Amino acid sequence: MTYRFSSLIEGLKPSEIRELLKYTSVPGMISFGGGMPNPKSFAIDEIRDIIDHVLKTNGDLALQYGSTSGMLGLRQEIAKMVKDTEGIDTKPENIIVTSGSQQALYALPKVLANPGETVITEAPTYIGAISAFNANSVKMLGIPLDEHGMKTDVLQSELERLKKSGSLPKYIYTIPTFQNPAGYTMTLERRKHLLDLSEDYGVPVVEDNPYGQLRFSGKKVPSLASMDQSGEVTYLGTFSKVMTPGLRIGFIISNEKVVSKVNLLKQALDLATNSLSGYIALEYLRRDVMAKQIPKIIELYRGKRDLMISSLKEHFPEGSTWSNPDGGMFLWTEVDPSIDTTALIKKALEKKVAYVSGAAFFPHGEKRNNMRLNFTYSDDEEIREGISRLGEVVSQELQSVRVA
Amino acid sequence: MTYRFSSLIEGLKPSEIRELLKYTSVPGMISFGGGMPNPKSFAIDEIRDIIDHVLKTNGDLALQYGSTSGMLGLRQEIAKMVKDTEGIDTKPENIIVTSGSQQALYALPKVLANPGETVITEAPTYIGAISAFNANSVKMLGIPLDEHGMKTDVLQSELERLKKSGSLPKYIYTIPTFQNPAGYTMTLERRKHLLDLSEDYGVPVVEDNPYGQLRFSGKKVPSLASMDQSGEVTYLGTFSKVMTPGLRIGFIISNEKVVSKVNLLKQALDLATNSLSGYIALEYLRRDVMAKQIPKIIELYRGKRDLMISSLKEHFPEGSTWSNPDGGMFLWTEVDPSIDTTALIKKALEKKVAYVSGAAFFPHGEKRNNMRLNFTYSDDEEIREGISRLGEVVSQELQSVRVA
Numbered sequence: 001m002t003y004r005f006s007s008l009i010e011g012l013k014p015s016e017i018r019e020l021l022k023y024t025s026v027p028g029m030i031s032f033g034g035g036m037p038n039p040k041s042f043a044i045d046e047i048r049d050i051i052d053h054v055l056k057t058n059g060d061l062a063l064q065y066g067s068t069s070g071m072l073g074l075r076q077e078i079a080k081m082v083k084d085t086e087g088i089d090t091k092p093e094n095i096i097v098t099s100g101s102q103q104a105l106y107a108l109p110k111v112l113a114n115p116g117e118t119v120i121t122e123a124p125t126y127i128g129a130i131s132a133f134n135a136n137s138v139k140m141l142g143i144p145l146d147e148h149g150m151k152t153d154v155l156q157s158e159l160e161r162l163k164k165s166g167s168l169p170k171y172i173y174t175i176p177t178f179q180n181p182a183g184y185t186m187t188l189e190r191r192k193h194l195l196d197l198s199e200d201y202g203v204p205v206v207e208d209n210p211y212g213q214l215r216f217s218g219k220k221v222p223s224l225a226s227m228d229q230s231g232e233v234t235y236l237g238t239f240s241k242v243m244t245p246g247l248r249i250g251f252i253i254s255n256e257k258v259v260s261k262v263n264l265l266k267q268a269l270d271l272a273t274n275s276l277s278g279y280i281a282l283e284y285l286r287r288d289v290m291a292k293q294i295p296k297i298i299e300l301y302r303g304k305r306d307l308m309i310s311s312l313k314e315h316f317p318e319g320s321t322w323s324n325p326d327g328g329m330f331l332w333t334e335v336d337p338s339i340d341t342t343a344l345i346k347k348a349l350e351k352k353v354a355y356v357s358g359a360a361f362f363p364h365g366e367k368r369n370n371m372r373l374n375f376t377y378s379d380d381e382e383i384r385e386g387i388s389r390l391g392e393v394v395s396q397e398l399q400s401v402r403v404a
Numbered sequence: 405m406t407y408r409f410s411s412l413i414e415g416l417k418p419s420e421i422r423e424l425l426k427y428t429s430v431p432g433m434i435s436f437g438g439g440m441p442n443p444k445s446f447a448i449d450e451i452r453d454i455i456d457h458v459l460k461t462n463g464d465l466a467l468q469y470g471s472t473s474g475m476l477g478l479r480q481e482i483a484k485m486v487k488d489t490e491g492i493d494t495k496p497e498n499i500i501v502t503s504g505s506q507q508a509l510y511a512l513p514k515v516l517a518n519p520g521e522t523v524i525t526e527a528p529t530y531i532g533a534i535s536a537f538n539a540n541s542v543k544m545l546g547i548p549l550d551e552h553g554m555k556t557d558v559l560q561s562e563l564e565r566l567k568k569s570g571s572l573p574k575y576i577y578t579i580p581t582f583q584n585p586a587g588y589t590m591t592l593e594r595r596k597h598l599l600d601l602s603e604d605y606g607v608p609v610v611e612d613n614p615y616g617q618l619r620f621s622g623k624k625v626p627s628l629a630s631m632d633q634s635g636e637v638t639y640l641g642t643f644s645k646v647m648t649p650g651l652r653i654g655f656i657i658s659n660e661k662v663v664s665k666v667n668l669l670k671q672a673l674d675l676a677t678n679s680l681s682g683y684i685a686l687e688y689l690r691r692d693v694m695a696k697q698i699p700k701i702i703e704l705y706r707g708k709r710d711l712m713i714s715s716l717k718e719h720f721p722e723g724s725t726w727s728n729p730d731g732g733m734f735l736w737t738e739v740d741p742s743i744d745t746t747a748l749i750k751k752a753l754e755k756k757v758a759y760v761s762g763a764a765f766f767p768h769g770e771k772r773n774n775m776r777l778n779f780t781y782s783d784d785e786e787i788r789e790g791i792s793r794l795g796e797v798v799s800q801e802l803q804s805v806r807v808a
Contacts, residue, residue: 039464047467048459055452060443063451063648099503099652102675110539115519128675135514135672244467246679248503268539271506271532274678275650 030386031354032373035180035329038304041297041376042244046289047280054279066275068266069259070097070251074278077285078237078251085213087226088235090253096262099273101210101238101250104262105132107269108206108234108252111261113138113170120158120172122150124332124361124370126180126208129173133363140363141169147323149186150174152193159201171204171234176224178211178328181361181372185326188221195227204232211328213242213294216302218326231255239281241329242290242297247277301329301376307383308375315391317398322373329376332358335394338401340368344393353389434790435758436777439584439733442708445701445780446648450693451684458683470679472670473663474501474655478682481689482641482655489617491630492639494657500666503677505614505642505654508666509536511673512610512638512656515665517542517574524562524576526554528736528765528774530584530612533577537767544767545573551727553580553590556597563605575608575638580628582615582732585765585776589730592625599631608636615732617646617698620706622730635659643685645733646694646701651681705733705780711787712779719795721802726777733780736762739798742805744772748797757793 054062069075075092082088098104105128113119115137121129123142133140141162143155155172162168174194176186186194198205207224225235234254239247252262266272284290308331312322316335323332335341342357358370371390378386458466473479479496486492502508509532517523519541525533527546537544545566547559559576566572578598580590590598602609611628629639638658643651656666670676688694712735716726720739727736739745746761762774775794782790 034469036469039468042463042467044459044463044467048456048463051455051459052452055448055455059446059448059452061650063446063448063650064443065438065440065644065649099674099678103673106673128672131672135669240469245469246465246467248674248676248678265539267532268535269507269510269673270503270652272652274503274652274681276681277678 026349026352029349029352029354030378030382030389032375032378032386032390033354033356034377035374036377037241037245037297037329038300038376040300041293043289043293046287047244047284050280050283050287050289051276054276054283058279062276062279064275066272066278068272069263070095070273071278071282074282075251077282081285081290082225082235082237082253086209086223088223088253089226093256094253094259096252096259096266097273097278098250098252098262098266099270100240100245100248101208101236102128102132103266103269104236104250104252105129105208106135107262107265108171109133109136109138111258111265112204118162118167118169120155120169120203121363122174122179122182123363123366124181124358125173125363126175127356127360129208130361130363138170142363142366145179145182145184147184149176149179149184149190150194152190152197155194156197159197159203163201168201168203171206172198173206173208174224175208175210177209177221178214178325180210180328181330181356181358181370182332183323183325183328183330184332185218185221191221191224191227195224195230195233198232199230204234206234206236208236210236210238210241214298214301214329215327216298216305225253234258239284242294243281243284247280248274249277249281304375304378304380304383305331307380308373308387311384311387312391315388317391317395320394329374331373331375333371333373334358335369335371336398336401337369339394339397341371342368344397347397348390348393351389351393353386353393355390430753430756433753433756433758434782434786434793436779436782436790436794437758437760438781439778440781441645441649441701441733442704442780444704445697447693447697450691451648451688454684454687454691454693455680458680458687462683466680466683468679470676470682472676473667474499474677475679475682475686478686479655481686485689485694486629486639486641486657490613490627492627492657493630498657498660498663500656500663500670501677501682502654502656502670503674504644504649504652505612505640506532506536507670507673508640508654508656509533509612510539511666511669512575513537513540513542515662515669516608522566522571522573524559524573524607525767526578526583526586527767527770528585528762529577529767530579531760531764533612534765534767542574546767546770549583549586549588551588553583553588553594554578554598556594556601559598560601563601563607567605572605572607575610576602577610577612578628579612579614581613581625582618582729584614584732585734585760585762585774586736587727587729587732587734588736589622589625595625595628595631599628599634599637602636603634608638610638610640612640614640614642614645618702618705618733619731620702620709629657638662643688646698647685647688651684652678653681653685708779708782708784708787709735711784712777712791715788715791716795719792721795721799724798733778735777735779737775737777738762739773739775740802740805741773743798743801745775746772748801751801752794752797755793755797757790757797759794
C-alpha cells in the first residue's frame with residue numbers, strides 16, 4: 001500500500017525512493033512501518049449492522065452533505081465520551097469533527113500560525129504532524145523527551161530564550177500519552193509543569209491523544225485538557241484506533257475562537273466530513289460498542305507488545321534498547337550509534353522486513369540510529385519472523401561497521 | 405443545517421450573520437440556497453446492498469487506512485467512466501481520489517500557485533472555489549461570462565495585459581458545463597479558443613465538471629480535457645451529484661507532475677480518502693448503478709427546472725430574468741438593478757425562503773442584483789410556494805425602492 005510505504009521514505013532523496021519502491025509489492029514483506037490498527041480490532045459485524053440501521057432509518061441524511069462542524073448528535077456523544085474517558089468537560093459548541101486527526105493536524109498550524117512562525121514539538125514527534133507543519137511552512141522547534149515525556153525543563157529554557165528574542169512560539173504540540181513514535185507517557189508532574197509554562201508564557205497547548213484509551217498496563221495519567229484552567233488547551237481525538245481508521249473520523253475540542261477558525265477553514269478544505277461515517281460513529285457510541293471493543297483491543301495489543309519485546313531480546317544485538325510502553329502502537333528502538341537506520345532500510349527491505357527510520361520523526365532529522373516499530377498490525381508469527389530478520393540485518397550491519 | 409446556511413452568508417459582516425442565524429431553525433423554511441442533490445436521487449437500497457457486500461468480502465480493507473492516491477481498482481473504474489462519458493483518455497496513474505471535489509479545489513491553488521499569485525476564474529464562479537482561493541491567499545481575476553460561457557475574447561486581452569506586466573496567471577479555473585452559479589455552458593468554439601489561449605500563453609486550465617452528466621436538454625459539448633493536446637488541462641470530477649455527496653468522493657485527472665504534488669499534499673491534509681466510500685464508489689461503478697441511476701436523476705431534475713422557471717414567470721416582477729440551463733442544479737436570476745439581493749436576504753428569510761445572493765459568487769462581490777436558485781433539492785410544492793414567496797419579496801422591494 002502506498003501510504004504504508006510512503007511513511008518509510010520521508011527524508012530520502014527521490015533517487016533513493018525510486019530504488020526502494022521496487023520492494024513494495026514483494027510477496028512476504030513483513031511491515032512494522034505503518035501505524036495501522038490490527039483488522040481484528042474492527043467490530044465489522046456491529047458496523048455492518050449499524051450501517052444497515054442508519055441507511056434504513058436515516059439514509060437521506062447519511063448520504064447528503066453534512067454540516068461543516070459535524071452533526072450535533074455526534075458532538076454531544078463525543079462530549080460525553082471524553083468526559084467519561086478523559087475527564088474533559090466540554091460542550092458540543094467546542095467540538096468540531098474532522099476528516100481524521102490528520103485534518104486537525106493540518107488545520108491548526110494553518111489557523112494558529114503564519115508561515116515562518118514557530119511551533120514547539122517533541123523531538124521525535126509524529127511524522128504526520130511534521131508533514132502538516134511543513135505543508136504550512138511553519139517551523140518546528142523540537143524539545144527532547146525521555147521515558148517521562150517531554151523534558152519540560154528544556155521547554156522552559158527554550159521558552160525563556162524565545163521570549164527574550166521577541167518571538168514566542170505559536171503553540172506547543174504534544175502527544176503526552178504513549179507518544180508516537182517513542183511510546184513514552186508524560187508524568188503528571190511534567191504535565192503540570194507544561195501547563196504552568198503555557199500559562200506563564202501565554203503559549204497555547206495542542207494535546208494529541210490518539211492512543212489514550214489503549215492502555216495495557218500502568219496507571220492512567222490525566223489528560224492535559226482535563227487539568228486545563230486557561231481554556232488554551234486544544235485537544236485532538238480520533239476514532240481511528242478505537243473504531244476504524246478507514247472511516248476518517250477525528251475531532252478537535254477547543255475554545256470558540258479556535259473552533260470557529262477551523263470551521264471556516266474546513267469549508268475550504270472539504271466542506272464537511274463524510275456523513276455516513278458520522279452516523280456510524282454516533283451509533284457506535286450510542287450502542288456502547290466502543291466500550292465493549294476496547295478491552296478486546298487492549299488484550300490483543302498487550303500480547304503483541306510483549307511478543308515484540310521478547311523477540312527483540314532474543315534477536316537484537318547487545319547494546320540495542322527499546323521503549324516498554326504501557327499502551328499505544330509503537331516501540332522505539334535504538335541501535336548502536338554507528339548504524340544509520342535510514343541507510344539500513346534498503347538492506348531490511350531486501351530481507352523482506354520494513355520499519356520507519358527514526359530520523360523521519362525528528363523535525364530536522366537529528367538522530368540517526370532509531371527505528372519505530374509498530375506492533376499492532378502484524379500477526380504474531382510475522383512479529384517473531386520479522387524481528388528475527390531485522391535482528392539479523394542489524395547484527396550484520398554492526399559487524400561490517402566494526403570490521404570497517 | 406449549518407452548511408446550507410453558511411453558504412448564504414458569504415460576504416456578510418459577523419453582526420449581520422448573527423442577525424440571520426436566528427432564522428436557520430425556523431420551521432417551514434424553504435431553501436433554494438444549498439447545492440444539494442435531491443435525496444430521491446440516491447440509490448439507497450443499492451448502496452445498502454453494496455456496503456453489505458463490501459463489508460462481508462473486504463471489511464478488513466474497507467475499514468483500514470487506504471492509499472493516499474486512492475485504490476487502484478477505483479482509479480481504473482474512473483478511467484473507464486471518464487472515457488465513456490467524457491471521451492477523456494487517461495490512466496490510473498494520472499488520477500488521484502479526493503475527499504470530495506472541494507479538496508481538489510483547495511489543493512490545486514496550494515500546489516500550483518504561491519500566495520499573492522493570480523488565478524483566472526469566471527465571474528461569477530463557484531463559492532467553494534472562491535473560499536479555497538482565499539484560504540490559499542491566491543488572488544482571483546474574474547472573466548465575465550454570458551450564455552455562451554466565459555468570454556474568451558476578454559480572457560485573451562487579460563492574458564495579453566498580464567503577459568506584458570510580466571505576471572501571467574498560474575492557471576485558468578473554469579466550470580464550462582452548466583456553470584455554477586450561472587447554469588451556462590461554454591460553446592465548442594469558445595472551448596477551442598480557451599485551449600488555444602492556454603497553449604499560446606503557457607497557462608494551464610483546470611476544468612471543473614461536477615454536473616456534466618446531468619444534461620436534461622440540448623446537445624453535449626465535448627469536455628476540455630477530451631480535446632486537450634498539451635497535457636496541461638487538469639480535470640475535476642465528483643460522485644457527489646451522481647451518487648451521493650455524503651460519501652465525499654471526488655477525483656483529479658492531471659499530468660504526473662500535478663498528481664504527484666497533490667498526492668504529497670494530501671498526506672498532510674487527511675492522509676487518505678475514506679476507504680469505505682472508495683469501495684462503495686468502486687462497486688457502484690462495477691455494478692453499473694450510475695448508468696441506471698442517471699436517467700432517473702435527469703428526469704427528476706428536468707421537471708424541477710421547468711417547474712421553477714414557470715413559477716418564476718408567474719411570480720417574479722417584470723424585468724427579472726433567469727438562465728434556462730440545459731442541465732446542472734441552478735438557475736441564475738437577475739432582478740432590477742435597484743435591488744441589492746444581499747441586503748434582501750433578511751426579508752426573504754422573514755418570509756421563510758432562502759437563496760444565495762449573487763454577490764457571493766463574484767471574486768470581489770462585483771454584481772449586487774443576482775440570486776442563485778437551486779432547483780434540485782426542494783419538493784415540487786416547495787418550489788411553487790418558495791418562488792411565490794420570493795416573488796412577493798422582490799416585488800415589494802421593487803415598489804419600496806421606486807417609492808423612495
